Amino acid sequence: MDDDRTEKIRQRAYEIFQREGGILGNHERHWHQAELEIDREAALPLTAGDALPETREIDSTDVLTVEALAMRTGISGDEAQELLDRLGNDRAAIEQAARSLKAKRRG
Numbered sequence: 033m034d035d036d037r038t039e040k041i042r043q044r045a046y047e048i049f050q051r052e053g054g055i056l057g058n059h060e061r062h063w064h065q066a067e068l069e070i071d072r073e074a075a076l077p078l079t080a081g082d083a084l085p086e087t088r089e090i091d092s093t094d095v096l097t098v099e100a101l102a103m104r105t106g107i108s109g110d111e112a113q114e115l116l117d118r119l120g121n122d123r124a125a126i127e128q129a130a131r132s133l134k135a136k137r138r139g
Contacts, residue, residue, distance in 0.1 A: 037074075041066045047103050069099060105130035 044066035045059070052058070102112040107130050115133075119125045 037070065040070045044070055044103075051102065051106065051108065101126065101130060106134045 041063065045062040048062045048065055049055075049058070052062075098109055098112045098116060101107070101116070102109045105112070105127070107115075111133055112130065115126050115129050119129060
């Protein structure tokens, strides 16, 4: 079980590193942030809401929602929060806008 946690933290720390532009020198902060996120997620109870389809409405004030959107789509946390604030709780519109943001950055 501890090996699984360590692997999740390693993967999350790398995602944070990539999300922040792949700049070297912040590995300890990335690891610590990843530990906090993984442990917080592990402490959350699973609910029926977790099984709802992707079109369910979301609460933009939920920090975990902002973080999850940023990691899933490869945008920054600030960009994720801005999308949630601007588009309300329409998950489909938020996901599409996040993908568009990421694509514009690449292009």
